[in-house]
Amino acid sequence: MKWLACAAFAFYSLMTNFVFAQSISIHAVLIGDTQDPTIGPGVAANLLQISALLAAARTEGGLNINVSIVKDDNFDCVNIQKAIDDIVVEKTDTVFIYYAGHGFRRSTSQTQFPEFDCRRSKDPARVELARVADGLLRPGGSEPPPRLLIVLADTCNTPIQEGPPAQARGPASVADRHESFRRLLVDYSGTILMSGSSPGDPSWYLSSGGFFTKQFVSAFAEELLSPINDVRWEDIVTQATRDIFIPTTTPTVQKPQAVTLDLFVSAMAQ
Incomplete structure (x- = not known):
């Protein structure tokens, strides 16, 4: 009888975990300034890398992953904010926001993270990484904050003169990674903010993509191969925000940054 009781409890725990996982949605908004004449090809390559990861x-x-992409002619602050505002979040959900494009900071910037350079008209709309996170964590009305929030920006974080903008500018096997994906995107709770550069610094791109995005995707993919109990967002953040050597004429180091809040794995998953 004792063995049967243990077996029944184990089955109940397994089914509860399965039902919980099935009820979770992951909402992803990918944003890219693909038409910019200087970094457009790299931005497009970044979006492909992140889309492939999802x-x-x-x-x-x-x-269950829902993906919305803001790019090409739709890229502006109004459409970016609308795509984020349109997310309908349940308290068990994960929200993933990714931005690739130009970024800057104002003389009045209050956080270490950049503002997205999505200004395409005199519309006063603004989109800042920290405000995006704050809006999702403290929504109005009756909507709850997401269980896990991830906001990444592969963008510069340099001061800019304020004013109107210029107009146009060996994979692992499935069995190896199944539980790792679920641990990172279902079992974790908390908030992760990352940007490709620290205050005052640029974020570097090649036509094949941004250095920071490549480092993040590589760190994520490598973590998927760890033993399941060792798969941790904390390790991904550490690896993704390592200093990046940029092979310019004068050697340059790009310094990504991150802040994590209340990260933990649910007891049911441990």
Whole structure:
């Protein structure tokens, strides 16, 4: 009888965990200034890399992932904010925001994170990384904050003269990664903010993509191969924000940055 009771409890725990995972949605908003004449090709490459990562999480992790992309002619502050505002969040959900494009900071900036350079008209709309996070963590009305919030920006964080902008500018097996995707995107709770550069610094791109995005995707993919109990967002953040050597004529070091808040893995998953 004792063995049967233990087996029944184990089955109940397994089914509860399964139902909980199935009820979770992951809402992703990918934003890219793909038409910029200086970094557009690199931005497009970044979006492909992040889209591929989410596609792998969907198929290999069996996750319910909804993806919205703001790019090309739709890229401006109003459409970016609308895409974020349109997310309908349940308290068990994960929200993933990714931005690739130009960024800057004002003389009045109050946080270490950049503002997105999505100004395409005299419309006063502004989108800042920290405000995006704050708006999702403290929504108005009856909506709860997401269980896990991830906001990444591969963008510069340099001061800019304020005013109107110029107009146009060896994979692992499925079995290896299934539980790892779910641990990172279902079992974790908390908030992660990352940007490709520290205050006052640029974020560097090649036509094949941004250095920071490549480092983040590489760190994420490598973490998926760790033993399941060792798969941790904390390790991804550490690796993704390592100093990046930029092979310019005068050697340059890009310094990504991150802040994490209340990160933890649910007891049911441990």
